[in-house]
Amino acid sequence: METVILERYADVLLWALDRARGTTLCPEDIILLRYHTPALPLADILFEKILAKGGHPLVRTAMSPAMEKAFYGRGSDSQISFHAPGEEELFSSLNGSIYLHAPESLTHLAQTDPSRIACFARSRKPFKKILDKRDAQGLFGWTLCIYPTQELACQAGMDMDTYTEQLVQACFLDMENPVAHWQEILRKAEAIKLWLNTIGAEYFHVRSESCNLKIRVGKQRKWLGLSGHNIPSFELFISPDWRGTEGFFHADQISFRSGHRISGVRLEFSKGRVVKASAEEGERFLHQQLDTDEGARRIGEFSLTDRRFSRISRFMANTLFDENYGGRWGNCHIAIGSAYADSFTGDLASFGAEEKKQLGFNDSALHWDLVNTQPKTVEAVLPSGKRIEIYKDGMFLTP
Secondary structure, three states: OOHHHHHHHHHHHHHHHHHHHOOOOOOOOEEEEEEOHHHHHHHHHHHHHHHHOOOEEEEEEOOOHHHHHHHHHHOOHHHHOOOOOOHHHHHOOOOEEEEEEOOOOOOOOOOOOHHHHHHHHHHOHHHHHHHHHHHHOOOOEEEEEEOOOHHHHHHOOOOHHHHHHHHHHHOOOOOOOHHHHHHHHHHHHHHHHHHHHHOOOOEEEEEEOOOEEEEEOOOOEOOEEOOOOEOOOOOEEEOOOHHHOEEEEEEOOOEEEOOEEEEOEEEEEEOOEEEEEEOOEOHHHHHHHHOOOHHHHOEEEEEEEOOOOOOOOOOOOOHHHHOOOOOOOOEEEEEEEOOOHHHEOOOHHHOOHHHHHHHOOOOOOOEEEEEEOOOEEEEEEOOOOOEEEEEEOOEEOOO
C-alpha cells in the first residue's frame, strides 16, 4: 500500500477511535496498538500520529500462526487461561485500542480442539468487562481494521492487487479526504437510526429464501451504527431481547473464525435459544462454539446493511468486511453470543448485570457474526399487529 494510502488509513482509524469514545485523543491518553506483523507499515504511521497528539502508544504484536498452533495445541489449561502480572491494571487504565488484523493464515487451527479456544475466550472475559465499564464511562474506545495479506486475498479468490483495491475503495482511501466522506455517511445513517428508533416495533420479521426469523426488540433499546468501532462499518444494528428469538437463520457467507473455515451455517431458534445447528463445513467447530457458555446459544445482535452506503461488492474472507457487504442485495447478519450494552437507552455507567439480565441483554464470552446476503424483506411488527416494511432490495425504506 502506498504511503499516501497508509496516511489516509491512519487518519480514518484515529477519527474512528475518537468517534468510538466520543472525545478526541488527548495528551497522556494510553492507546494500545496491536497488530499482526504484515501490518507494520500502518502501525509505524499510527504510532507516530499518536505521539504527535501527545498520547502514549503501547505496542503489542499478535501471535503468529505457529505461536497460536503451539499455544492451543500444547499449552496446559493454566497456560491458556494465564493472566500476566499487571494486565488488570493496564486494562483499567487504557483510553483506547486499535487493532490491525493482518492474518498470515486463516485455517491453521483447523485440527485444534475448539474447546481450547473457548477456554481462552472465557479467560479473557474479566478484561472485557473492565473495558466495557470504561467504555460506558466515556474513558475508553476501540476500533479495528484489516491490512491486506496474501492469505486473505487467496481465501477470497483474488490476487493481492485486486484485494488491496477492494479494501481501499471500501474505506474510501481513494478519496483525498476520506474522513469527510465517512462523516457524510454518518449523517445519513443517523437519520435512518432516528427513524428506526421511532417506529415502536415489538419485533422484526426477516424473510428470505432460507431465513424466516422473528427477533423481539425488547424494552429500552436503540439502533446503533457507524460508532467508529470498525473500519469499514456501514451496518445498523440493535441488541435485541434474546428471549423472543424464533425461527431459522442461514448464513450463506463463509466464515473464518479462530483458524477454522465454516460454511453453510443453519441455526434454528426456539424460545430464544439455538435448538438445532448444522453447517456444510466446520459443523464440529460450530457445536463447540455453541457450547462456550450458557449465552452462546442466544442472539446478541441483529444487523442490516444498506447497499447504498457500502462499496464492498465481493467476498473478502474477513467478517469485518463481509458483515458490511453491499453488493446487489445488501446483507443481514445476526451474532450469537454477547450483546452490545450501548444499545441500552438508559445510563450505561450504571447499567449492571442484573438489569441487563432483566431486559434480555445476552451475556457470553462468544460473539460470532453470521451473514446472509440473499434478497430479503424485513418487517417491523407493531404491538397492534400492524406490519411496516423497513428493508427491501438491500435498502432501508425510510419515508
